[in-house]
Amino acid sequence: MRNITLSQAVNEALAEEMRRDESVFIIGEDVAEAGTPFKVLSGLVEEFGTERVVDTPIAEPGFMGLAVGAAMTGARPVVDLMFGDFIFLIMDQLCNQAAKTHYMSGGKLNVPLVLRTNLGATRRSAAQHSQSLHALVAHIPGLKVALPSSAYEAKGLMKTAIRDNNPVVIFEDKLMYNDKAPVPEDEFLIPFGEANIKREGHDITLIGTSSMVQVCEKAAEILEQEGISAEVIDPRTIVPLDEKTLIESAKKTSRVIVVDEGHQSFGITGEIAGRINEKAFYHLDAPVLRMGAMDVPVPFSPALEDITVPTPEAVAANARLLMSGEMIHAA
Amino acid sequence: MTNTNAEDYLRMYRQMVRIRTFEDNANQLYLSAKMPGLTHMYSGEEAVAVGICEALRTTDKITSTHRGHGHCVAKGADFKEMFCELLGKEEGYCRGKGGSMHIADQSNGNLGANAIVGGSMGIATGAAFTSKLLGKDDVAVCFFGDGATAQGLMYEVMNMAALWKLPVIYACENNGYSEYTRTDEIAAGSITARAEAFGMEAFQIDGQDVLAVNELSQRLIARCRKGEGPFFIELMTYRYHGHHVGDINREYYRSKAEEKDWRENRDPITRFRSWLVEEGIASEEEIEAMNAEIKTDAAAAVEYALAAKYPDASEVDMHVFTDVEHALA
Numbered sequence: 066m067r068n069i070t071l072s073q074a075v076n077e078a079l080a081e082e083m084r085r086d087e088s089v090f091i092i093g094e095d096v097a098e099a100g101t102p103f104k105v106l107s108g109l110v111e112e113f114g115t116e117r118v119v120d121t122p123i124a125e126p127g128f129m130g131l132a133v134g135a136a137m138t139g140a141r142p143v144v145d146l147m148f149g150d151f152i153f154l155i156m157d158q159l160c161n162q163a164a165k166t167h168y169m170s171g172g173k174l175n176v177p178l179v180l181r182t183n184l185g186a187t188r189r190s191a192a193q194h195s196q197s198l199h200a201l202v203a204h205i206p207g208l209k210v211a212l213p214s215s216a217y218e219a220k221g222l223m224k225t226a227i228r229d230n231n232p233v234v235i236f237e238d239k240l241m242y243n244d245k246a247p248v249p250e251d252e253f254l255i256p257f258g259e260a261n262i263k264r265e266g267h268d269i270t271l272i273g274t275s276s277m278v279q280v281c282e283k284a285a286e287i288l289e290q291e292g293i294s295a296e297v298i299d300p301r302t303i304v305p306l307d308e309k310t311l312i313e314s315a316k317k318t319s320r321v322i323v324v325d326e327g328h329q330s331f332g333i334t335g336e337i338a339g340r341i342n343e344k345a346f347y348h349l350d351a352p353v354l355r356m357g358a359m360d361v362p363v364p365f366s367p368a369l370e371d372i373t374v375p376t377p378e379a380v381a382a383n384a385r386l387l388m389s390g391e392m393i394h395a396a
Numbered sequence: 397m398t399n400t401n402a403e404d405y406l407r408m409y410r411q412m413v414r415i416r417t418f419e420d421n422a423n424q425l426y427l428s429a430k431m432p433g434l435t436h437m438y439s440g441e442e443a444v445a446v447g448i449c450e451a452l453r454t455t456d457k458i459t460s461t462h463r464g465h466g467h468c469v470a471k472g473a474d475f476k477e478m479f480c481e482l483l484g485k486e487e488g489y490c491r492g493k494g495g496s497m498h499i500a501d502q503s504n505g506n507l508g509a510n511a512i513v514g515g516s517m518g519i520a521t522g523a524a525f526t527s528k529l530l531g532k533d534d535v536a537v538c539f540f541g542d543g544a545t546a547q548g549l550m551y552e553v554m555n556m557a558a559l560w561k562l563p564v565i566y567a568c569e570n571n572g573y574s575e576y577t578r579t580d581e582i583a584a585g586s587i588t589a590r591a592e593a594f595g596m597e598a599f600q601i602d603g604q605d606v607l608a609v610n611e612l613s614q615r616l617i618a619r620c621r622k623g624e625g626p627f628f629i630e631l632m633t634y635r636y637h638g639h640h641v642g643d644i645n646r647e648y649y650r651s652k653a654e655e656k657d658w659r660e661n662r663d664p665i666t667r668f669r670s671w672l673v674e675e676g677i678a679s680e681e682e683i684e685a686m687n688a689e690i691k692t693d694a695a696a697a698v699e700y701a702l703a704a705k706y707p708d709a710s711e712v713d714m715h716v717f718t719d720v721e722h723a724l725a
C-alpha cells in the first residue's frame with residue numbers, strides 16, 4: 066500500500082466526494098488558489114472551479130451561517146475553519162443553529178454540513194492558535210465529532226462525514242499534516258462510532274484520541290520493554306462513541322488511562338473515564354486516569370509549551386504507577 | 397381591474413386577517429393560561445409578511461424570527477398544525493419540539509423561526525447560495541427586526557451576498573423597538589445606508605400598505621431570479637401588543653397615544669379593506685363573511701389543538717440525529 070500524508074488524504078477525500086456529488090462545495094478563507102495556509106486543498110480549485118471552492122471574506126460567523134442555510138436547502142458544504150481556536154467565533158451558528166435545526170423542526174429539516182478544522186499544540190503558536198476544543202462541540206447534542214489519528218482515518222472519516230446528513234465536525238491535528246501513513250488506493254469509508262484497536266494487550270488499556278493515539282502507541286512500546294502489555298484504542302469518533310469496545314477492553318485489562326489533547330478539566334478524558342466507571346467499575350483494579358492538556362492557556366515558549374501536553378514518557382510513568390498499585394487514589 | 401388581480405387582492409386580505417385572527421387566539425390562549433411559555437405577537441405587521449410572501453413561490457425560501465407566526469401563515473401554513481405547535485402537541489409542525497419561537501411549515505419553504513436575534517441571516521443567505529450553486533431560480537427572503545440590524549452577522553453576510561450576487565432579500569421589519577428600547581436610541585445613522593455601503597439597492601417603504609409592499613416585492617423578486625440581487629427593504633411598521641404577551645406596562649418606553657395613532661390611523665387591514673370596497677372588489681358584506689369564516693376556522697383549530705395529544709415521552713430523544721432513531725437508546 067502506498068504511503069501518503071494526512072494532508073493528501075484529506076485532499077483526496079474531498080476531491081473524490083466532489084466528483085461523486087455535485088452539491089458538495091468547500092467554503093472558507095484562502096481555500097481556493099492558496100489551498101489554505103497548510104496547503105491541504107491545493108489543486109482543488111483547478112479541478113472544481115471557484116463556484117465550488119469558495120474563498121470568503123474573513124467572516125467566520127458569516128460563512129458558517131451561510132453554510133448552515135446552504136445545507137438546509139440541498140447543498141453539502143464543507144466549511145474550512147482555518148484554526149480550531151476560531152470555533153469560538155462561530156458557536157452560535159454551529160451550536161444554536163446547525164446542531165438544533167433537525168430537532169427543533171421535529172425532524173423535517175436536515176443540516177448535512179462538515180466543519181473541517183484543527184487542534185494541537187507544540188507548534189509554537191501560542192494561546193490563540195494551539196487549542197484543542199473538540200470537547201466544547203462534543204458537549205452539544207446534534208453534532209457528530211471525528212478525530213482522525215492518521216492519514217488513513219483522515220480520508221475515511223472525511224468521506225463518511227460528507228455523506229452524513231448531520232452536522233459533523235472534524236478536527237485534524239495540525240502537526241500531523243505532513244505525517245505519512247498507508248492509505249489504500251481503492252475507495253473506502255470508515256464508519257462513525259467504531260473504535261479501532263490499534264494494539265492488543267492485557268495489562269492496561271490506553272485510550273487515545275487524534276495525535277494522542279501515537280503518544281499511546283509509543284508509551285505501549287516503552288511499557289513492552291518492561292514486560293507490561295498495553296492495549297491501545299482509538300475511538301476515531303467521540304460522537305458517536307463506541308462505548309462497547311472501550312468498556313470491553315477496560316473489563317479485560319482492569320486498568321485504563323484516557324489520553325486527549327483537550328484541557329483535562331471538564332473534557333473528553335473525564336467523560337470517557339466516567340462512562341468506564343459507571344459500566345465497568347467492578348472489573349477495575351485501579352482508578353481510571355485522565356491525562357489531558359494542562360489547564361492553562363497554551364504558552365509560547367517551547368520550554369513551557371512542551372510540558373502542557375501528554376507525552377509517551379508521562380503516559381508510561383502513569384501506567385507503571387497503576388500497575389504497581391501505587392495509585393489507588395490518583396494524585 | 398382583471399379578475400385574477402381581484403383574486404390576488406382578496407387572498408392578500410384573507411391572509412392578513414388570518415394572521416390577526418391567529419394572534420388574537422394565541423393571546424387568549426396565553427391569557428387563559430392554556431399555552432405553555434410565552435409568545436411574540438405579529439399583530440399590526442401583517443402587511444409586511446403578506447405583501448412579501450404573496451410575491452413568492454412555494455419553493456422560494458424564507459427565514460423567520462421570534463415574532464414568526466405571521467411569516468408562517470403568510471408562507472402558507474394551516475391553523476391546525478400551528479395551534480398544535482403553539483401548545484406543544486404531537487401534530488404541530490415541529491411535533492411540539494419548536495413551539496412559538498421556532499414555528500414553521502417547512503414544506504412551504506419556511507426554514508424556521510429563529511430565537512436568536514439576527515441568527516437566521518446566514519441561513520437565508522445560504523439558501524440563496526444553494527439556489528445559485530444548483531442553478532435554480534429560487535429566491536430567499538430573510539425577515540428580521542430593526543433590533544437585529546445591530547448584529548455583526550448581518551454585515552458579514554450582506555458583504556458576501558453582494559459580492560456573489562445572491563438571490564436574497566433582506567427584509568427589515570422596522571417596528572421602532574428592540575424589545576423595550578427605542579431603536580433610534582441604539583442605532584447610529586440610517587439602516588438602508590448600511591446596505592447601500594455594500595453596493596446593494598436598498599428601499600424604505602410603508603410597511604402598513606400591503607399593495608405597495610407587494611408591488612415592490614414582485615419587482616425585486618423578479619430581479620433576483622434574473623441574478624440582479626441581493627436587495628434590502630426596510631419596512632416601516634408597528635407591533636400593537638407588547639414585545640411579548642405579558643409586556644403590559646410599557647409606558648416607560650412608548651406612549652398609549654403613539655399606539656392609538658398607529659392602530660386607528662395606519663392599520664394595514666382596515667386600510668386595505670376600505671380600498672377593496674372603494675374599488676368594488678368586495679362588498680362590506682362579503683368582507684364580513686370572510687372575517688367570520690376565518691374566525692370560525694381559527695376557533696375550530698384551537699378546539700382541535702386543545703384536545704390533541706402531547707408527543708409520547710419516547711419522542712424526547714428522537715430527531716437529535718437524522719440516522720439514529722433514539723439518540724439515548
Ligand SMILES: Cc1ncc(C[n+]2csc(CCOP(=O)(O)OP(=O)(O)O)c2C)c(N)n1
Binds near residue numbers: 512545574575639
Ligand atoms: C442574540 C439575542 N440577543 C437578545 C435576545 C433577546 N431578545 C429577543 S427579541 C429582542 C428584540 C428584537 O428586536 P427586533 O429585532 O427589532 O425584533 P422585534 O421584536 O421588534 O420584532 C431581544 C433583545 C435574543 N433573543 N437573541
Ligand SMILES: [Mg+2]
Binds near residue numbers: 542543
Ligand atoms: Mg423591532
